[in-house]
Amino acid sequence: MTLFTASRGRSATLHPERSRRSTHNRPLHYLICGLIALVMLVPLAFMFAGAFKPNADVLADGDNWRALIPLHPTLDNFSSAWERSNFGRLLLNSLVVCGATVGLGLIVNSMFGYALARLRWTGRNVVLAAVVALIIIPFEALAIPLLLMMTELGWLDTYQAQIVPFIANPFFIYLFYSFFLALPRELEEAARVDGAGPLRTFRSVIVPLSKPAYASVAILSFLTTWGQLLWPVMATRSEDVRPLPVGMAVFQTLPPLQWGDTMAFATMMTVPTLVVFLIFQRAFVQGVAAQAVKE
Amino acid sequence: MSHTTLASPAQGAEPPPTTAVPPRTTTKASRRGRLAAALFSAPAVLLLALFLIFPFVSAVVLSLTNQRLSSPLPVEFTGLENYQRIFTDPEFWRSFGNNTLFAVIVVPVQTAAALALAVLVNRRLPLRLFFRTVYFLPTVTVMAVAAVVWKVLLLPDSGLVNGVLGTLSFGHLQPGWLSSTSWAMPAIVLTSVWQGVGFQMVIFLAGLQAIPASLYEAARVDGANAWQQFRHVTLPGLRNTLVFVINVTAIFAFRLFDQVYMMPQFPGGPTDSTRTMMLQLLQTGYTRRMIGQASAIAVVFFLFVLVVTLVQRRLGREERAVR
Numbered sequence: 203m204t205l206f207t208a209s210r211g212r213s214a215t216l217h218p219e220r221s222r223r224s225t226h227n228r229p230l231h232y233l234i235c236g237l238i239a240l241v242m243l244v245p246l247a248f249m250f251a252g253a254f255k256p257n258a259d260v261l262a263d264g265d266n267w268r269a270l271i272p273l274h275p276t277l278d279n280f281s282s283a284w285e286r287s288n289f290g291r292l293l294l295n296s297l298v299v300c301g302a303t304v305g306l307g308l309i310v311n312s313m314f315g316y317a318l319a320r321l322r323w324t325g326r327n328v329v330l331a332a333v334v335a336l337i338i339i340p341f342e343a344l345a346i347p348l349l350l351m352m353t354e355l356g357w358l359d360t361y362q363a364q365i366v367p368f369i370a371n372p373f374f375i376y377l378f379y380s381f382f383l384a385l386p387r388e389l390e391e392a393a394r395v396d397g398a399g400p401l402r403t404f405r406s407v408i409v410p411l412s413k414p415a416y417a418s419v420a421i422l423s424f425l426t427t428w429g430q431l432l433w434p435v436m437a438t439r440s441e442d443v444r445p446l447p448v449g450m451a452v453f454q455t456l457p458p459l460q461w462g463d464t465m466a467f468a469t470m471m472t473v474p475t476l477v478v479f480l481i482f483q484r485a486f487v488q489g490v491a492a493q494a495v496k497e
Numbered sequence: 498m499s500h501t502t503l504a505s506p507a508q509g510a511e512p513p514p515t516t517a518v519p520p521r522t523t524t525k526a527s528r529r530g531r532l533a534a535a536l537f538s539a540p541a542v543l544l545l546a547l548f549l550i551f552p553f554v555s556a557v558v559l560s561l562t563n564q565r566l567s568s569p570l571p572v573e574f575t576g577l578e579n580y581q582r583i584f585t586d587p588e589f590w591r592s593f594g595n596n597t598l599f600a601v602i603v604v605p606v607q608t609a610a611a612l613a614l615a616v617l618v619n620r621r622l623p624l625r626l627f628f629r630t631v632y633f634l635p636t637v638t639v640m641a642v643a644a645v646v647w648k649v650l651l652l653p654d655s656g657l658v659n660g661v662l663g664t665l666s667f668g669h670l671q672p673g674w675l676s677s678t679s680w681a682m683p684a685i686v687l688t689s690v691w692q693g694v695g696f697q698m699v700i701f702l703a704g705l706q707a708i709p710a711s712l713y714e715a716a717r718v719d720g721a722n723a724w725q726q727f728r729h730v731t732l733p734g735l736r737n738t739l740v741f742v743i744n745v746t747a748i749f750a751f752r753l754f755d756q757v758y759m760m761p762q763f764p765g766g767p768t769d770s771t772r773t774m775m776l777q778l779l780q781t782g783y784t785r786r787m788i789g790q791a792s793a794i795a796v797v798f799f800l801f802v803l804v805v806t807l808v809q810r811r812l813g814r815e816e817r818a819v820r
């Protein structure tokens with residue numbers, strides 16, 4: 203049970219007895235942390251290494267330490283994967299769909315959250331309860347009727363089929379609502395006294411104060427949209443609108459089967475999100491932690 | 498984080514009383530207020546009605562018909578026939594069984610692993626932030642990428658996993674992973690846990706940080722050792738978080754799709770050993786164009802999610818009552 207010798211290190215410095223114990227366990231603690239880190243990193247290292255290897259080497263070196271080191275590094279896989287998969291187009295599709303879904307979602311959901319938290323109107327509490335109840339419906343339960351809807355609207359194989367149904371999100375509305383509810387009212391009162399209407403108060407007082415909420419929702423929304431597979435498999439047919447995950451699913455089975463190319467595709471798809479994550483780590487972690495607030 | 502105020506939406510619904518807003522006096526002001534509320538709410542309400550409530554109701558209605566995707570045949574009301582059909586379909590039960598198997602492994606394994614990771618990196622040690630970042634990294638790679646990378650890592654003859662296992666077991670343990678009916682599901686479990694555990698670690702970290710340090714002080718004064726502190730302070734303090742994580746993981750287990758679609762040679766293979774309800778949904782509704790029957794699967798799936806969530810709410814509420 204040495205795993206659980208944790209607890210507050212800060213108080214450990216106040217208690218000489220405890221701090222002695224924790225320094226005693228420190229090498230073991232690092233060993234365990236390091237081993238787990240290795241397990242987490244090896245698949246990513248394998249992906250990067252594979253992207254730079256001649257195609258045949260990915261499998262030839264697969265079962266030993268050379269799997270993680272490109273001994274004859276080459277950039278061929280990247281150009282080959284880029285051309286064979288039409289990567290540029292897929293990337294553009296993913297960026298358009300994600301950008302529009304996240305951007306429009308932030309506006310629509312935060313405005314409704316504000317109306318629920320701050321504006322006075324009849325039936326508000328009933329509507330709020332309804333929004334909270336809607337959180338429980340998973341997208342998968344709607345996919346089939348939506349497919350029928352999209353077919354009848356003639357929206358199959360379009361960007362809007364991948365964007366419009368995902369803009370309004372009851373969970374994000376609830377997150378915004380909770381955040382706005384906790385804001386102090388004084389600033390809004392001041393704006394009102396100055397003669398600002400609700401829209402201007404919202405734009406110039408509330409939005410600037412709520413950057414953390416916007417960041418959390420943006421990241422949660424981005425992570426789910428960027429990785430979506432089931433819906434675009436149903437709703438898209440062509441490379442013109444298909445996003446990256448579907449592109450990956452198709453590319454990995456495309457003959458001739460070349461694992462180096464596939465790893466290059468995976469790397470090109472992962473690096474942008476990894477960079478964004480490393481820059482905005484804090485917001486990522488807060489965005490994920492915000493999930494637990496749901497209940 | 499103001500966890501307590503957010504914990505019960507029903508109570509949070511009543512905003513603190515406002516003194517500045519005059520109660521329904523000037524008709525002009527209140528008309529303006531109502532207009533603003535309508536303006537702020539309309540886009541979201543409209544989109545929710547069209548793309549959430551309407552399809553949800555449609556799913557229930559369609560599940561009682563023989564609706565097909567773009568077919569000239571007339572649509573007829575067929576009652577519970579679709580439900581009868583899926584409940585007597587061995588393929589459906591196979592899927593349900595696979596989802597259940599996946600849940601039975603992943604829920605305890607991933608929850609325990611995430612909790613252990615959170616406790617490990619919650620200590621105030623140098624490098625703790627580095628480890629947190631590393632454990633969270635796989636979450637940032639999308640499942641489609643994780644699936645493809647693990648597919649190669651798990652190749653029976655030339656994969657790194659069997660390379661390591663072979664060395665450790667002197668060549669005795671060489672599972673066939675995705676080409677074996679009994680090892681395909683464990684392969685998918687491995688991929689899923691690797692990709693998902695960091696996400697839950699972060700949720701546990703948030704929960705751990707909400708436990709007051711004074712409780713640990715008190716426990717130490719009473720002479721509690723590390724295990725006793727974990728058992729009597731950490732675990733009770735994490736109860737709501739724990740219930741939440743278990744609920745999310747259980748639902749996630751029944752939404753399993755990306756991995757079983759991309760990792761086996763054919764989706765759900767070999768010989769249906771990784772077929773899941775969501776794959777069944779896709780193949781029934783999209784490939785075979787049987788919207789009615791696929792809607793029945795969707796409704797069954799929703800009822801399952803509903804039950805899991807209600808059980809969780811109940812467990813969570815008990816906790817609140819005790820406090």
